[in-house]
Amino acid sequence: MMKNIMYFLGSLLVAVAAAFFAYKWLGGFENPGYVLIGIGYWSLETSLIVFAVSLIMGFFVFYIFFRFLGWLLRLPGQIKNRGKSIKFNRSQEALIAGLVDSAEGNWEKAEKVLIKHASHSGAPLIHYLTAARAAQSRGAYDKRDEYLKKAADQAPGSDVAIGLTQAELHLSEKQFEQALQTLTRLQSIDPTHASVLKLLHQAYQQAGDWEGIRKLIPSLNNNKVLMEAEIKLLETEAFSKLLKQAAERGSADEIDSLWSEIPDYIRNMKGVSAIYFAAMIDAGAGAKVEGGLSRALSTTWDQTLVVLFGNVQSIDVARQLETAEQWLPMHPRDAVFLTVLGKLSMKCGDNQKATTYLTKSLSIEPTVPAYQLFGDLLSAQGDKDRASECYKQGLELASSEIVSRIDSIS
Structure with missing residues (x-):
């Protein structure tokens, strides 16, 4: 408003100054002249000074009139934008309040304030995702799913962000099947997304799906999601768990097939090799690994492997004893x-x-x-x-x- 008043006063000042200088300049002549305007049967005659001053003031009046007319035409849009601006500012304040309430554990209060102003926010996605977390924290799973759906409707290009939040919420409730379903879909959208791969790793590990982890390891390694040492540790753990699971099923062929797929640097680890030898012995295929056990003990002495060697049901026990006695000295x-x-x-x-x-x-x-x-x-x-x-x-x-x-x- 103040800006418009300044425009008006400035324009008025310029018009008055122009009229004054025109009056002074024309008044300085002995014969300032006159102006005759005829329209049909009508005519208008006046001095040049009066005409010039009237022309300047008339221009000012028309200028102010058209500016006012333009302001009137823009007024509905300005009122609408003003309303949007007010709603936007309120939504930003609501977002901050909702985040603070969530941090303080006021889940229901946070949920209400976030949803109330979500439609007017410049970032409705954050409103809905935060509200979904708040709803889950108070056990309102139907509301959680409703807010996630609204987030997808409001931000159709944010599938990964919404999916990651959804997977995190499912994991926190140990809903592994739903989390894996969501994360598998996200991986098909972006196979190299670090956060998706990291959550997949967590989901597989918490669900005890070591075959899934085994298949995921190359992606974790290629995309630098975990450090090299962590990758090797995870790979060792995965193959160890898979060997134990195969041992529980008691299939010597399955155990042997899995062993052939394990990298050499893992197979050479005493703990991992002990799992393999024990699994084969329990599956009734100890004679098949007798030579491997003997070679392992000849290279590295280990009491666990010694006990396993003694448990082998050898087809030639005398030769088995003879082999063992070679280590006695x-x-x-x-x-x-x-x-x-x-x-x-x-x-x-x-x-x-x-x-x-x-x-x-x-x-x-x-x-x-x-x-x-x-x-x-x-x-x-x-x-x-x-x-x-x-x-x-x-x-x-x-x-x-x-x-x-x-x-x-x-």
């Missing part, structure tokens, strides 16, 4: 290894050798398996009293180990 005081030698000797029917190995194992470090095997050996030989004593000592040792574990936990 390098590990003469390994109690676990000596127990395994005693077990293999029993399988071969050499009770004297079994007694020697088991007695030496128990003298170095008493263990429950050694007591169990020695008790079985004595029982088979008819020495019931010594066998009972071995079983008793084994039970006492097992009990003390359990008590020690309980104490360490508490």
Whole structure:
């Protein structure tokens, strides 16, 4: 308003100044002249000074008139824009208030203020997505889905942003199937989107879908979603879990097929190879991995692999014992290894050798398996009293180990 007043006063000042200078200039002549205007039967005669001043003032009046007319024509639009501006400012204030209420845990209040002003906002997507989070936080899942749908209607080009929010909300409620469905759709839209891949990784991991993670690893690696060390750790975990799952199904062919697909740097890890060997032994295919176990122990000594070697149902137990005894000079005081030698000797029917190995194992470090095997050996030989004593000592040792574990936990 003040701007219009300044325009009016400025124009008036210019018009008055122009009229004054015209009056002074023309008045300086002895004969300032006259003006005669004729229209039909009508004529108008006046001095040039009066005509010039009237012309200047008339121009001013017409100028003001047309400016006023233009202002009147623009007035409805200005009123409309003014209303939009007010609503927009209110929506911005509502957005800030809604975000603050959400941060403070006032979910219902945040939801109401966000939805009320969403349609007038310059960023309705943020209103609806924040309202959806607030609705879920108070357990209103129907409202959550309604707001997500409205967000999609208001911002049709924001499928990824809406989908990511939807997936995050499903994951927070452990709705893995719905989250994976949404994320799979987003991956088809943008296969290299880092946030989509990261959420897919989380969804697969929380759902225990290690086959899904296995297939996702190349994308995580190629798009630098995780660091190289994290990728290798995840890959190791995925193949370990898949081996355990295959072991639970008990299919030696499935276990062996999966093993052939595992990269060498993972297969060479003791923990992973132990899972494979144990799975094959449990599936009744221990003879197939006997050579692999032998080579692994010849390269790197590991008590877990030693125990697994002793559990192999070999087609030639004598050769199995002979192979194991080749390691004895390098590990003469390994109690676990000596127990395994005693077990293999029993399988071969050499009770004297079994007694020697088991007695030496128990003298170095008493263990429950050694007591169990020695008790079985004595029982088979008819020495019931010594066998009972071995079983008793084994039970006492097992009990003390359990008590020690309980104490360490508490």
